[in-house]
Amino acid sequence: MDIFLKQRQIIHVDMDAFYASVEQRDNPNLQGKPVVVGGTPNSRGVASTCSYEARKYGIRSAMPLAEAERRCPQAIFLPVDIPKYYEVSQQIHRIFENYTPLVEPISLDEAFLDVTASLRLFGSAQMIALEIKNRIKEELKLTASVGLACNKFLAKLASDIQKPDGFVIINEEEIQAFLDPLPIERIWGVGPKTAEQLHKLNIRTIKDLKNIDEAFLRKKFGLSGSQLYYLARGIDKRPVEPGREAKSIGRETTFSEDLLDRETLQTYILGLSTDVGRKLRKGSFRAKTITLKVRLADFKTVSRSKTLESYTNLDQDIFREASLLFKDLQLKQPIRLIGVSVRNLTSGEIQQSLFETDNRDQEKLTKTIDTIKERFGENSITLARLLKKRD
Numbered sequence: 001m002d003i004f005l006k007q008r009q010i011i012h013v014d015m016d017a018f019y020a021s022v023e024q025r026d027n028p029n030l031q032g033k034p035v036v037v038g039g040t041p042n043s044r045g046v047a048s049t050c051s052y053e054a055r056k057y058g059i060r061s062a063m064p065l066a067e068a069e070r071r072c073p074q075a076i077f078l079p080v081d082i083p084k085y086y087e088v089s090q091q092i093h094r095i096f097e098n099y100t101p102l103v104e105p106i107s108l109d110e111a112f113l114d115v116t117a118s119l120r121l122f123g124s125a126q127m128i129a130l131e132i133k134n135r136i137k138e139e140l141k142l143t144a145s146v147g148l149a150c151n152k153f154l155a156k157l158a159s160d161i162q163k164p165d166g167f168v169i170i171n172e173e174e175i176q177a178f179l180d181p182l183p184i185e186r187i188w189g190v191g192p193k194t195a196e197q198l199h200k201l202n203i204r205t206i207k208d209l210k211n212i213d214e215a216f217l218r219k220k221f222g223l224s225g226s227q228l229y230y231l232a233r234g235i236d237k238r239p240v241e242p243g244r245e246a247k248s249i250g251r252e253t254t255f256s257e258d259l260l261d262r263e264t265l266q267t268y269i270l271g272l273s274t275d276v277g278r279k280l281r282k283g284s285f286r287a288k289t290i291t292l293k294v295r296l297a298d299f300k301t302v303s304r305s306k307t308l309e310s311y312t313n314l315d316q317d318i319f320r321e322a323s324l325l326f327k328d329l330q331l332k333q334p335i336r337l338i339g340v341s342v343r344n345l346t347s348g349e350i351q352q353s354l355f356e357t358d359n360r361d362q363e364k365l366t367k368t369i370d371t372i373k374e375r376f377g378e379n380s381i382t383l384a385r386l387l388k389k390r391d
């Protein structure tokens, strides 16, 4: 490995129970209580984030909300408020930007920072990492877990190992001792399937994995076999990519009974698209990529995306694309969950093409509808098709 890569200083910042912590911070009545962000428990949806108080009851993210309620009936269930979390996320990023322009957002609450070039200005990577953690606490009243190491793989492991409110540095000479006892599931890219295959070979810890030569792993797992070989040695050359756009806005719904009827499903897609459009406009965003996600009765999940020529925040554009993606899937199995999301976001007003007058009228109308909804409630204006669904 070349010397420069070994000397990189990468920080991984991961906010603790982010959505739930923001809600608890903003509402003192929620502090110290089990809070689950994700929606109401009588839906078939899943928990998005749960507070540490809720985790004591065994509630985890991605757990069905009904199950969460069974485990902790006194838990407080809240809807997901992406525009709010996005705003806080921007504030966190403003802190990061004081130290380096090399920030790669992974999600609203997680980012990698390459501070290698910032050391001369700020002293040491340790100081930068600690300062970021402290500023998040003091300025935003939120806790983050922070990891510092020579690459992304190790930095992420470091931030995770002492969660919440963690601060872990992995020095070069400690890398192997740190990795060896960890289960192979902790390796980036090892999902349940790969884990199972490795277990069959009697490989359970990273130390076990290190005893296997690269050629064998390559034969067995292809390119990701090589990756396993290197990660087991703490080697990860992936750069921090500041341009990467990982932010997305989405809505999904789990049906109380699996659904097959196309007409009904299209109506749901319309409703979800309208919600996503509304969220976009609320946060002053436009998006370019639209994704449709479908979970079948057997839990197999399929998703399809389409990237548009230009940015939009209109319900009808989102619906049109999501609906086409749905048609293209030609599903024959009943569906358990359906979701619409958008990514490739841009913020603020953007210049409209002179020829898009149609769109501009539509935008004015959409804005008016949003205003009416804000004033008179969510159900004051609804497309005729959605009314049918409510009946």
Ligand SMILES: [Mg+2]
Binding pocket: 014, 015, 016, 017, 018, 109, 110
């Ligand atoms: Mg987090």
